[in-house]
Amino acid sequence: MNHATTAPGIYGLVAEFGTPSDLVKACKAAYAEGYREMDAYSPFPIEEASEAIGFHKSAVPLITLMGGLLGGLSGFYLQYWINVIAYPLNIGGKPYNSWPAFIVPTFEMTVLFAGVIGMFGMFALNGLPQPYHPLFHVEQFSKVTRDRFFLCVEATDPRFDLAGTRQFMERLKPLSISEVPH
């Protein structure tokens, strides 16, 4: 991990492409070349791109499931605790724990927690909000929210080498290659 000496103050190298197909091809080539610390950027989700850079499974579904379970269990327990322990009230001879009546709030709490925790979980895993990112220094990168596709190989990758990686990228025939300063 001596990339700092080979490329001081560099976040990585970014290549710009004009179509999603070119981006996916480039991602596959970079993965085959042995690069791992890299990311693809696009104006809309491209499943093939995240596959190609070796990102398969996210923890979002698990977090959402946990959120849902937490919401459902705490929602039911809240009602159980109120009606059985804190303030038992005999209403028409119904059992204190009249669970069928508690299903609706339990369901709503499940949905509420799953949705809210799922959203915060997604943003947290993505490291957002993050107002500053080195890539925003690259002029062309502003088109990532429009019609351009980017592949960035980061300097932290053990195989990263400013000259060598640039040569590799040139073989992919991108529209442009830029150094990303920190």
Added chain:
Amino acid sequence: MAELEEKNVALLEEPPVIAPGQTFDSVTDTITDVVLRRPIGLGWLAGLAVGMTLVAILGMAVTYLFLRGVGIWGIEVPVAWGFAIINFVWWIGIGHAGTLISAILLLFKQTWRNSINRFAEAMTLFAVACAGMFPLLHMGRPWLFYWMFPYPSSMGVWPQFRSPLVWDVFAVSTYATISAVFWFVGLVPDFATMREEATHPWAKKVYGILSLGWRGSARHWNRYESVYILLAGISTPLVLSVHTVVSFDFAIAILPGWHTTIFPPYFVAGAIYSGFAMVLVLAIPIRKYYGLEDMITMRHLQNSAKVMLATGLIVGYGYFFETFIGMYSGSTYERFMLHNRWFGPYAALYWSLILLNILTPQVLWWPKVRASTKWLFGVSLIVLVGMWLERFVIIITSLHRDFLPSSWGHYVATRWDYATYFGTIGFFVTAIYIFIRIVPAISIFEMRMLLPESEVKE
């Protein structure tokens, strides 16, 4: 002959979801233009002025309500639920189409929804806000609204969890929160586009903050897509549960006309029916005045019309079975309730309901009607009025004459009822007008996915 055949083929072919010739650039420009570059027109200002005037009337009505109490409304025993609950159910029903479009159609991979989901979701949020006002105002002491939530109060009492009214609190507040979450998550990548497209430094800053620094990373998109589909998955049962719970408010009571098992499905269908009517009422003028016809095409309008036709028939089925079971039950009270609906003091409203909500919308069977924006707009307005009448008939006719003739009464809405109702319509209109000018009204990143260029070729 050949010409005629060509014409027939053209009639049978479905219009495209997105007009041919659109590119990543043109989609981005057309949608962001409305917010960033289009000057503020007189038409927009006039519309906003009408909305704001009604909001001012709402403000007066609510102020007077706070000063004098709910006695200024037409409610009285036995009709303690008047306009407040009618309007609550009407508004919350309108919201349902937004969630149906954004969640259920996403799960069924109906990609045509991509061009209407954003403003349909906005419509949901504003409609739920309008709906929420009514139970709060109806409380009499709305500043004590937090009593509805279970919190350890010094009084030591808790909400009654066996009551559908408490279920409603949970259902509606969850619905409002999840709709907002869904909307915001959908907006983040588009805020990033706005951040880059905006030229004004303040606009850039505001959109930049709202975009949370979104940069379109493949890892981010992967997690994003998975939470988006999960939100759709949980919103689908949620939206069905919300109107089901609303119908429980009635069905769990023992009043004739309310105590029926058909209420949940029939309420949900009615909600989607009126919601799609509102989608058309909003989409038809918006696509015309902002030049979005290439993105909100006739296909969207026709599909919405078909959904209206189908859900309208389910509502008709509901009316039929309400009547049938009322007769078949052999219960004097049920039969009287029907007789009272047909020939009682509110009979005119019942028959106009049948005319507006069931008979008139049958014109949608004709492809020519579905192909005309004027007809669709008119039919949608009629359905919105019809669905309001439905709630009026259900709530008022059952309440005003129940089991005991000595406790009968008559309900007439006062001018304050109308002021509050039209005030919320003004709030809705104002919110939609402002929304159109500050947020991209069509989801930009999802429109890009509809373009043929977005496909990855091996």
